[in-house]
Amino acid sequence: MRRLFFALPLALAACEAPPQPLTPEQSAALKPADARLAALYESSCKACHAVADSGAPLTGDRTQWDARWAKGETVLLQHTQVGFAAMPAGGQCFTCTPADHAALIRFMAGRAQ
Amino acid sequence: MTTRRKVLLGGAGVLALGAGGLVGRRVWLDREPAALPATDAQGRVVWQNWSGLEHSYPAQRAAPASDAELAELMRRAPVPIRPVGAGHSFTALVPTDGTLLSMDRMTGLVSHDATAMTATVRAGTRLSALGPALAAIGQEMPNLPDINKQTLAGAMATATHGTGKGLTALHGEVTALKLVTPAGEIVQCSRDTKPELFHSARVGLGAFGVLSEVTLANKPLTRVRKEVRLVDTDALLKDWPALAARRNRRTGPPARAGSGCRYADEPQDAA
Incomplete structure (x- = not known):
């Protein structure tokens, strides 16, 4: 029974399909379920995160996000607030609260909000 | 012989140290500035x-x-x-x-006049969204900057311009403005109504209040063919007088030594 208890999560993890890359069109079609968050996303993050040539990881594309997500949400939030590489501070969302930024990062990284 | 070899080796060592020092100085001078704290002592976000x-x-x-x-x-x-x-x-x-x-929540098209070829838009509209919105009503702006992330209000307030012979900056194609003053008054102005305020506020740097709406003088939507070519610097300079005379030609920084990028945006048939 104990073996089954430990083996089951491993078996389920093995069943999980590896992430597949998204096309820019598939990425651009995604938006947060929450209307207010969706408006913030549309007026800021989307300008770069739905454009393949921008260099920003495409929204929802876990092949581009998983390595970033592994850094931890705290690190990603701080990068967003103070800017990181080509991304300007605040990610162009000047009315976002820290909670808004955290929710937008989770959405773009393909994690449940 | 041994002494001469030692001198040569010593000299090479000094040269290597000097070169390394110069490279190190350049790296130090070009380093990225330290990131600012995300919040200050009062918890306010940067x-x-x-x-x-x-x-x-x-x-x-x-x-x-x-x-x-x-x-x-x-x-x-x-x-x-x-x-x-x-x-x-x-x-x-x-x-x-x-x-x-x-102004991110004050965006989008308010109204348009198909005959006068004008459109009134909320001032927080991003240029990236403005183009498609105008295209949907058969209009386009006569000129644009090469970056489309700006809001219309911000681009106008800082005199944002594009490139092209005879083309004005964005504020040159504006016929009317709606401003909200520091006292909270909502003021309409144009070339005919409050013209001094209108002309001052077109590039207002935020000093005359906050732009709420802008009426743009547009032109009929056209199809444009964009061409980007890598050309030899000598050929580029030879063609320069002809290029300078064209309205939608510009050049960019060289992608490699001895070359430059030449961009051409040629109007085609109607969309």
Whole structure:
């Protein structure tokens, strides 16, 4: 029974399909379920995160996000607030609260909000 | 012989150290500046412009959704109130300890006149969204900058321009404005109504209040063919007089030594 208890999560993890890359069109079609968050996303993050040539990881594309997500949400939030590489501070969302930024990062990284 | 060899080796060592020192100095001088703290001692989150040259920790951030909300905010919000668009300007117009005002909720087309070929749009509309909105009504702006992240209000307030012979900057194609003044008054102005205010506020740097709506003088939607070519520098310079005479030709920094990028945006048939 104990073996089954430990083996089951491993078996389920093995069943999980590896992430597949998204096309820019598939990425651009995604938006947060929450209307207010969706408006913030549309007026800021989307300008770069739905454009393949921008260099920003495409929204929802876990092949581009998983390595970033592994850094931890705290690190990603701080990068967003103070800017990181080509991304300007605040990610162009000047009315976002820290909670808004955290929710937008989770959405773009393909994690449940 | 041994002494000569030692001298040569010593000299090479000194040269290597000198070269290494120069490289190290360059690396040190070109290093990225340390990131600012995300929050200050009062827990206020940092704002920075796109270049990172300007920053502040505003006490309040506001995004009104209507003229009435904007007017109320102008009367009550902590001062100084500084409107921000996309933060693309290098100028120190935005940093504030008071209220950072975003127009991100005042966007989109208000109305248009197909005969006069004008369109009134909310001033927080991003240029990237403005083009498709105008295309949907058969119009286009006569000129645009090469970056489309800015808000219309921010681009106008900082005299954003494009490139092209005989083309004006964005504020040159404006026929009317709606402003909300620091006293919370909503004011309409144009070339005929309050012309002094109109001409001053077109590149207002935020000093005359907050732009709420802008009426643009557009032109019929056309199809444009964009061509980007890598050309030899000598050939580029030889063609320069002819290129300079064309309205939509420009050049960019060389992609490699001895070459330059030549861009051509040629109007084609009607869309």
